[in-house]
Amino acid sequence: MSEVHAARRSRLRARCSPAGGSVAALVSLPANVRYLAGSVPEGAVLLVGPSGEDVLLGHWDHGGDPAGPLPAEDQGLRIAPLGGEADPAVAAAELAAEGGADTLAVEEHHLTVARHRAVAAGAVGVRLVDLECAVERQRLVKDEEEIAALRVAAEITDRALGELLESILVGRTERHLALELERRLVDHGADGPAFPTSVATGSHSGLAGHRPTDRRVEEGDFLTVCLGARFRGYRCRIGRTFVIGTSPDDWQIELYEVVFAAQRAAREALTPGAEYAAVDRAARDVLDAAGHGTALGPVTGRGVGLEIGEDPRLSPAAMGRLGPCVPVTVEPGVHLPGRGGVRIDDTLVVRSPADGGPELLTITTKELLAL
Amino acid sequence: MSEVHAARRSRLRARCSPAGGSVAALVSLPANVRYLAGSVPEGAVLLVGPSGEDVLLGHWDHGGDPAGPLPAEDQGLRIAPLGGEADPAVAAAELAAEGGADTLAVEEHHLTVARHRAVAAGAVGVRLVDLECAVERQRLVKDEEEIAALRVAAEITDRALGELLESILVGRTERHLALELERRLVDHGADGPAFPTSVATGSHSGLAGHRPTDRRVEEGDFLTVCLGARFRGYRCRIGRTFVIGTSPDDWQIELYEVVFAAQRAAREALTPGAEYAAVDRAARDVLDAAGHGTALGPVTGRGVGLEIGEDPRLSPAAMGRLGPCVPVTVEPGVHLPGRGGVRIDDTLVVRSPADGGPELLTITTKELLAL
Numbered sequence: 001m002s003e004v005h006a007a008r009r010s011r012l013r014a015r016c017s018p019a020g021g022s023v024a025a026l027v028s029l030p031a032n033v034r035y036l037a038g039s040v041p042e043g044a045v046l047l048v049g050p051s052g053e054d055v056l057l058g059h060w061d062h063g064g065d066p067a068g069p070l071p072a073e074d075q076g077l078r079i080a081p082l083g084g085e086a087d088p089a090v091a092a093a094e095l096a097a098e099g100g101a102d103t104l105a106v107e108e109h110h111l112t113v114a115r116h117r118a119v120a121a122g123a124v125g126v127r128l129v130d131l132e133c134a135v136e137r138q139r140l141v142k143d144e145e146e147i148a149a150l151r152v153a154a155e156i157t158d159r160a161l162g163e164l165l166e167s168i169l170v171g172r173t174e175r176h177l178a179l180e181l182e183r184r185l186v187d188h189g190a191d192g193p194a195f196p197t198s199v200a201t202g203s204h205s206g207l208a209g210h211r212p213t214d215r216r217v218e219e220g221d222f223l224t225v226c227l228g229a230r231f232r233g234y235r236c237r238i239g240r241t242f243v244i245g246t247s248p249d250d251w252q253i254e255l256y257e258v259v260f261a262a263q264r265a266a267r268e269a270l271t272p273g274a275e276y277a278a279v280d281r282a283a284r285d286v287l288d289a290a291g292h293g294t295a296l297g298p299v300t301g302r303g304v305g306l307e308i309g310e311d312p313r314l315s316p317a318a319m320g321r322l323g324p325c326v327p328v329t330v331e332p333g334v335h336l337p338g339r340g341g342v343r344i345d346d347t348l349v350v351r352s353p354a355d356g357g358p359e360l361l362t363i364t365t366k367e368l369l370a371l
Numbered sequence: 372m373s374e375v376h377a378a379r380r381s382r383l384r385a386r387c388s389p390a391g392g393s394v395a396a397l398v399s400l401p402a403n404v405r406y407l408a409g410s411v412p413e414g415a416v417l418l419v420g421p422s423g424e425d426v427l428l429g430h431w432d433h434g435g436d437p438a439g440p441l442p443a444e445d446q447g448l449r450i451a452p453l454g455g456e457a458d459p460a461v462a463a464a465e466l467a468a469e470g471g472a473d474t475l476a477v478e479e480h481h482l483t484v485a486r487h488r489a490v491a492a493g494a495v496g497v498r499l500v501d502l503e504c505a506v507e508r509q510r511l512v513k514d515e516e517e518i519a520a521l522r523v524a525a526e527i528t529d530r531a532l533g534e535l536l537e538s539i540l541v542g543r544t545e546r547h548l549a550l551e552l553e554r555r556l557v558d559h560g561a562d563g564p565a566f567p568t569s570v571a572t573g574s575h576s577g578l579a580g581h582r583p584t585d586r587r588v589e590e591g592d593f594l595t596v597c598l599g600a601r602f603r604g605y606r607c608r609i610g611r612t613f614v615i616g617t618s619p620d621d622w623q624i625e626l627y628e629v630v631f632a633a634q635r636a637a638r639e640a641l642t643p644g645a646e647y648a649a650v651d652r653a654a655r656d657v658l659d660a661a662g663h664g665t666a667l668g669p670v671t672g673r674g675v676g677l678e679i680g681e682d683p684r685l686s687p688a689a690m691g692r693l694g695p696c697v698p699v700t701v702e703p704g705v706h707l708p709g710r711g712g713v714r715i716d717d718t719l720v721v722r723s724p725a726d727g728g729p730e731l732l733t734i735t736t737k738e739l740l741a742l
Contacts, residue, residue: 042580084669084688085669085670085686085688108483108484108485108488109483109484109485109486110483111483111484112479112480112481112482112483112484113479113480113482113483113484113487113501114479114480114501115480116484117479130484130485175557176554176557179550179553179554179557182550183547183550183554186546186547186550209413298455298456299456315456317455317456
């Protein structure tokens with residue numbers, strides 16, 4: 001992988017010093033550091049120098065977990081373990097100053113005001129500028145290796161969910177179902193859950209990001225489950241809603257059909273060149289027509305990769321167009337206060353019609369199952 | 372609880388406007404918001420006004436989980452639900468400007484540079500200053516209700532660990548043992564784990580914050596387990612190291628005795644008025660004398676409460692003295708690369724000798740058990 005990381009750092013370097021100036025980049029956002037340097041200890045930062053020698057600074061010592069093998073020192077990446085309680089970002093700023101960089105681009109959307117102040121104090125004689133979301137923009141389109149990791153994450157997730165559906169659910173609490181799902185994710189090879197597993201029954205069903213409670217599954221409930229596996233750092237998401245017991249009520253069937261239609265409309269809108277807002281609108285229009293528009297959250301879907309909610313945002317205000325090889329979720333939901341609701345989430349990769357259209361990674365059935 | 376929260380906000384108000392000026396405080400750090408307003412949705416912020424009307428801003432709508440009952444609107448706390456994707460911090464800044472505050476104190480150690488810029492743009496005609504860690508300082512000394520929650524968290528943690536010790540461990544992976552411990556925490560009433568449970572066997576044992584792997588427990592291993600329950604938001608920590616099999620090796624017994632002596636020395640140093648650095652030194656001196664000083668991490672213990680690693684820090688560079696009713700961890704560890712190591716972590720509350728000395732919350736035995 002280290003060649004891949006070196007190539008990614010070269011692209012960032014070219015972006016920072018297009019004219020071959022001496023702009024160094026200080027990358028501190030964990031997912032960005034991982035993207036450019038591989039698996040690193042918590043809190044490690046990456047200094048991408050203008051000249052081509054990059055430095056990874058962090059705390060490997062003090063019996064801290066090296067978090068897997070250190071990145072290869074070849075490919076122009078030097079490892080600089082820090083002692084004591086030194087802030088790796090400040091140490092990187094000092095290093096950039098010693099290295100003679102005239103400008104240091106930092107991630108102002110990640111560094112706190114207090115930390116930025118300490119970095120500025122360390123970068124003596126260096127001008128600080130905003131790196132903005134340069135690395136996030138680089139991460140937007142995934143290579144086939146990244147998509148392969150997402151595919152495995154989705155397979156693990158489908159398997160864990162499938163096993164749950166074969167077990168007895170009535171009488172078990174949301175908390176326990178969530179824990180069992182997370183155990184099954186790990187059983188099947190996940191690093192861990194991609195995000196806190198959400199299990200919502202009865203009046204909780206359909207809530208976005210519902211935190212599992214001690215409420216028990218009852219006959220006639222809607223049951224909404226949202227989970228995802230993390231595999232080699234890559235995170236996917238699936239959400240499904242089921243009915244507990246034999247025959248769903250009419251309102252449950254109607255609501256499910258509306259959300260399903262909205263979710264399908266958004267999935268079908270996922271083509272290269274489609275505006276982010278247009279994908280959102282595809283789902284929103286269906287729900288509006290059914291009188292549920294206001295129940296939809298601000299976002300119909302998000303990008304996924306090393307983070308579960310990364311760019312793009314599929315929302316009314318979002319600017320931009322989808323490109324091929326961009327993995328996104330499509331996750332509309334409607335919650336009726338006091339009654340419950342429906343969420344249907346999938347993870348897909350945008351592909352051109354010539355390549356067969358959007359690639360569905362989470363393949364668990366979306367028919368309304370009565371469990 | 373709302374009276375308690377109102378009283379806490381009044382103390383913060385008095386701290387911000389001692390001369391009765393018109394300084395509003397914008398609290399954004401989640402643990403600080405929870406401390407001052409109770410359980411709130413993720414991302415909610417609190418505006419503490421100079422005049423006594425406080426406002427809690429966040430996203431309750433869009434099928435988002437209200438995260439438990441809304442805080443009472445009485446006690447001078449108004450709830451302001453936001454729509455769309457509005458940043459609650461920016462909305463609070465605008466509100467402060469409309470309210471005629473001349474100064475807004477923000478948490479510069481929490482707001483990112485980019486977010487601080489958006490807050491400044493919203494706070495038209497208002498001077499932004501640094502609230503610093505005013506709320507964290509208020510949180511340092513716990514009231515009896517907070518300590519009672521920590522006591523329950525510790526009871527749950529001891530029970531979950533005790534059950535694990537009665538089960539068969541050989542052949543099971545670090546990942547599975549960690550997941551089982553987290554399930555048991557929830558079984559016994561925890562909101563969830565206080566931090567990611569760490570299970571480290573063999574050459575991993577004694578590593579700080581080791582992330583569980585697929586390594587299986589083997590005869591003769593050291594097994595280090597660090598876990599804690601979260602109860603009503605309050606987090607505790609326990610760490611224990613065991614030997615797998617019948618009789619520990621001599622090096623294991625010697626290393627365990629050294630770490631145990633260091634941990635006991637630091638526990639015994641926990642008295643009101645003791646310098647943070649002196650508590651750290653008590654443990655460090657024992658390890659230094661045994662030639663393991665360099666293996667000790669930068670911190671011997673941390674405060675616990677709504678966060679697992681809050682003030683104070685018990686480290687060589689820490690300034691300050693312990694007060695009564697301050698809960699802290701004492702968690703020295705030594706890891707010998709390639710061989711393994713020992714960690715022994717407890718959560719205690721500082722009490723005066725007249726009150727019986729330090730109150731040990733995590734009571735699982737610290738003898739070297741052979742499992």
